[in-house]
Amino acid sequence: MRMVDLIEKKRDGVELSKDEINFIIEGYTKEEIPEYQMSAFAMAVFFQNMSDDERAALTMAMVESGDKIDLTAIEGVKVDKHSTGGVGDTTTLVLAPLVASVGIPVAKMSGRGLGHTGGTIDKLEAVTGFSVEITSEQFVDLVNKNKVAVVGQSGNLTPADKKLYGLRDVTATVNSIPLIASSIMSKKIASGADAIVLDVKTGAGAFMKELRQAEELAKAMVDIGNNLGRNTIAVISDMSQPLGFAIGNALEVKEAINTLKGEGPSDLMELCLNLGSQMVVLGGGAKTLTEAREQLEEAISSGKALETFKTFLSAQGGDVSVVDDVSKLPTAKYKIDVQAKQSGYVSEIIADKVGVAAMILGAGRATKESVIDLAVGIELRKKIGDYVNQGEPLLTLHSNQENVDECLKRVYESYKISDEEVSAPTLIYKEIR
Numbered sequence: 459m460r461m462v463d464l465i466e467k468k469r470d471g472v473e474l475s476k477d478e479i480n481f482i483i484e485g486y487t488k489e490e491i492p493e494y495q496m497s498a499f500a501m502a503v504f505f506q507n508m509s510d511d512e513r514a515a516l517t518m519a520m521v522e523s524g525d526k527i528d529l530t531a532i533e534g535v536k537v538d539k540h541s542t543g544g545v546g547d548t549t550t551l552v553l554a555p556l557v558a559s560v561g562i563p564v565a566k567m568s569g570r571g572l573g574h575t576g577g578t579i580d581k582l583e584a585v586t587g588f589s590v591e592i593t594s595e596q597f598v599d600l601v602n603k604n605k606v607a608v609v610g611q612s613g614n615l616t617p618a619d620k621k622l623y624g625l626r627d628v629t630a631t632v633n634s635i636p637l638i639a640s641s642i643m644s645k646k647i648a649s650g651a652d653a654i655v656l657d658v659k660t661g662a663g664a665f666m667k668e669l670r671q672a673e674e675l676a677k678a679m680v681d682i683g684n685n686l687g688r689n690t691i692a693v694i695s696d697m698s699q700p701l702g703f704a705i706g707n708a709l710e711v712k713e714a715i716n717t718l719k720g721e722g723p724s725d726l727m728e729l730c731l732n733l734g735s736q737m738v739v740l741g742g743g744a745k746t747l748t749e750a751r752e753q754l755e756e757a758i759s760s761g762k763a764l765e766t767f768k769t770f771l772s773a774q775g776g777d778v779s780v781v782d783d784v785s786k787l788p789t790a791k792y793k794i795d796v797q798a799k800q801s802g803y804v805s806e807i808i809a810d811k812v813g814v815a816a817m818i819l820g821a822g823r824a825t826k827e828s829v830i831d832l833a834v835g836i837e838l839r840k841k842i843g844d845y846v847n848q849g850e851p852l853l854t855l856h857s858n859q860e861n862v863d864e865c866l867k868r869v870y871e872s873y874k875i876s877d878e879e880v881s882a883p884t885l886i887y888k889e890i891r
Contacts, residue, residue, distance in 0.1 A: 479516050622641070704838075792856070
C-alpha cells in the first residue's frame, strides 16, 4: 500500500476501505507518513467528504492509536455528555451531580480550557482543595460509590487525533465535517462511554455559526456513534448569546450551585434538564424523557442533587462549605458595572466577543502557557429580549486590574440595543437520533 495512491483515490472521490484508513492513521502516528502527504489527504477529505463507513473507520483508527479507558468495572450504563463549546457553558458542573443523583453513573473525563474561559477542571479547581489527580482505581471506586467522579484526560488518549488536529489548524482544513466529527467521537469512545449525549452549539459564540452546519455535524457524530455500537443522540442548542449569566470560573461554579438549588438562570436550567433527561433515558433510568425530567426536577426540589454535588466535591478533596457559603469562592478585587449608553431592548449579544473580553480579564487562556485567574470574569445583567434603561448596568466586570479599557471596548461592541421589542432566541432547535 502506498500513501500517494490513497491520496489519489480520495482526491477522485473513491471510498477508502477500513484497512486503507488504518494504514494512513497508523503510518502518520508512527511518523512513517510525512506531514505533506497527510496535508494532501486532509485537503482531499475536505473537498470530497467521507462516507459513513469511512468516518466510522477513521474514528476507530484514531481510538486505536493510543490508550483506551476501561470503565467495565463501573456498574450500569456509562453515559457521557459532550458540548462543542461556547461562552458560559456551565452544563457539566450541573449535569454531573444532577444525573448522578438519580442513579445514573457519570464517569467524566475532562480537560482544561484554551480560549474564552477555563475547562471543567479549571472551574472545579475554584473550589479549594478539589483535585482530579486520582488513580484509575480511585476513579472507578468513586463512581461506583457516589455515581460521579471527574478525572483529568489521559496524556496518550487518541494521539493520532492530536497530531491531525494540529495539522488541520495550519492547512485550512479545520472546517471539515468528517474530520471534526471523527475527532470529537474518537475521544468520547476512547474514554469508555457506553452511550453519548452531544450538545452541539450554533450561533455567534459557537464553532458552527449556522444552524445548517450544526445539523450536519450533529448527524455525522450521531451516525459515527451508532455505527460503532454507542447509543448516541445530539441536541442542537443556541449559543448566539452566552448561556446563563456567568462567564468565568468561580462565577460559573456559583451559578452551578444556584442552579442545583433550583435558583439558576432559566436557559441554563432548561438546557440541563433537557440534556440530563436524555442521559437518564440512555442510562436506563427512565423509559421516557418526561419521566426522566420528573426525576431530575424532584432531585433538585428535594435537595438531593445539591447533596450529591457536596458528596462529589468532598470525595475529591474539595471544600464543601462553599456550597452553603459561595463567598468562600475566589473573589475579584473590583466589580465594575458596564452601563447602557441608550435605552431600548437588547437585540444582540455577540457571545464570542463577550468571551474574548472575559479572557482579557484573565478568565481564559490565550495560549496553553497562560495562567488563569479563577476569580475574574463577567456577570451578565441583561440578555436578548430584556429592556434596559440608559445608565442601567448591562453587565458587571469582575476584575483584579483597574484598567479594563480593552475589555470595555469588546463588551460595548458585543451588545446591540433596539427601539423595537425583541424576542429571546430559541434555546433548543432540535434533537437528532
